[in-house]
Amino acid sequence: MGNFSFLMMDTSSFALFPLVFLALLAFYVAANLGANDVANSMGTSVGSKALTLRQAIIVAGILEFTGAVLFGQGVSETLATGVVNPDSLGTNPSVFVVGMVSVLISAGVWLQFATSRGLPVSSSHAVVGAIAGFSMVAGGLGAVKWPTIGLITLSWLATPLISGAIAALFFSVVQFGILESVDPVKRLRLWVPVLSFLVIGVFGVIVFPALKKPISVVFLGLGWDIPPLYGVLAIALLGVLSLIIMSWRVLAIPQASVNAPPQPPEVRGETVTDESLTTSSLSSPSSLSPPSSPSSFFPLPSSFSSPSSFFPLPSSFSSDLVEKLLGRFQVLSACFVAFAHGSNDVGNAIAPLAAISYVRRTGVIPLDRFDIPLWIFLLGGAGIVTGLAIWGKNVISTVGENIIELKPSRGFCAELATATTVLVASRLGLPVSTSHALVGAVVGVGFVQGVKDVKFDTVKSIILAWVVTIPLATLISAGIFSVLRLL
DSSP: OGGGGGGGTOOSHHHHHHHHHHHHHHHHHHHHHIIIIIHHHHHHHHHTTSSOHHHHHHHHHHHHHHHHHHHOHHHHHHHHHSSBOGGGGTTOHHHHHHHHHHHHHHHHHHHHHHHHTTOOOOHHHHHHHHHHHHHHHHHOGGGBOHHHHHHHHHHHHHHHHHHHHHHHHHHHHHIIIIITSSOHHHHHHHHHHHHHHHHHHHHHHHHGGGOOSOEEEEETTEEEEEOHHHHHHHHHHHHHHHHHHHHHHHHHHHHHHHHSOOOOOEETTEEOOHHHHHTHHHHSGGGGSOOSSGGGTSOOOTTOSSSOTTSOOOHHHHHHHHHHHHHHHHHHHHHHHHHHHHHHHHHHHHHHHHHHHHHHHHSSOOOSOOOOOHHHHHHHHHHHHHHHHHHTHHHHHHHHHSSSOOOHHHHHHHHHHHHHHHHHHHHHTOOOOHHHHHHHHHHHHHHHHOGGGSOHHHHHHHHHHHHHHHHHHHHHHHHHHHHHHHO
16 A cells, blocks of 8 residues: 555656546546436437437536536545545544545446446446445444445335336326326416426525525626525526516417418419419319328418318327426426436545545545545546547436336426426435436336336336345455555
């Protein structure tokens, strides 16, 4: 371990090299986290066709990076100090440094293996298991904070069940209250304010609490400090009202089309006259053939190709319009999930590097909260975006296509249930996995949709990966730490 002691000595080029190597390791872990966790959270949007794969990668990349850089501090501190008892590692910080190197390697290896198989696993569990592994080798069983491990195990059992139940409730309301009603468009108009409030409210409560400083506003040359709560409420209210107005405008299009006055029929862009009907239009044998579709005979509004102004809206058209609007709600919810995920789960990748950087600066093991340099957050955010772009397709396919067939209404309910579950758990102080919550929510929607439509072979593989994540990460980390300690 003497080879690692120079990490805390100075900032010469010789001491900087291992820090660069460790930064690359952290980037590697962040890339695998982006490929697994972020792809997992965006899978429902891609599977329902609310976003294309390229759009999902761009949107998630921007919001994940922003969330990681702006609000990633708290989770990183907790992971670095919440699983291991520093006192059990003695007074030699190099033991802690070697242990965190083991965590980076083992977590990255396991996440890459799971991603290559398209299995959505919990990066939090992988990192926690890896920290527990080196801690037991370094300081014995007493080095691990077992209550934390117990809470994580409890959350593994409860998270997918709770999220699945909430998703089933949401989708039952959407299916029976909107989709299967006599007039889905009219019913959705009534539900738009409620859905808007839920989306902005649930995701806003996740994101905005990080804004703790007063918001400065300059108006007419006067500087006003707005309390955070007022600023958050104003932003939320503006978001709800904007979403309601835009949604009602979308749903008003077909009604305006139905009420539009009939327009003169046109042929090849020219107005049909009585003379043309009696001469040119009857001179060709093709003109005697029946029209290929009603739209070729009956007039259509210029802003809408279907339905005709002579006919009421067909049910299939109404369903498509409802799904289109719910797809917009799903895209918005996916943006909030990506931002919240970046602010919370970036700590899984950068916590070990942040702890090593702290030891290098101070020469002591972090015991409580500590400041993390900005460059570490930038590194983590960049790694997440890179991994999502390169390897994210596998897990996106599993969540979005290989559990149930997703439509925007189903994907929206799954994401809303996931956010609700994570929000409630965080308020109760329970560590939960976004991966577990989202997969449980998708399965819950599948139960309402029809149990026979759920691909249980995929679900079994995912559950097996969940079960082995902590034990395997623990064993891998313990083995790597044992080897590094002998060097």
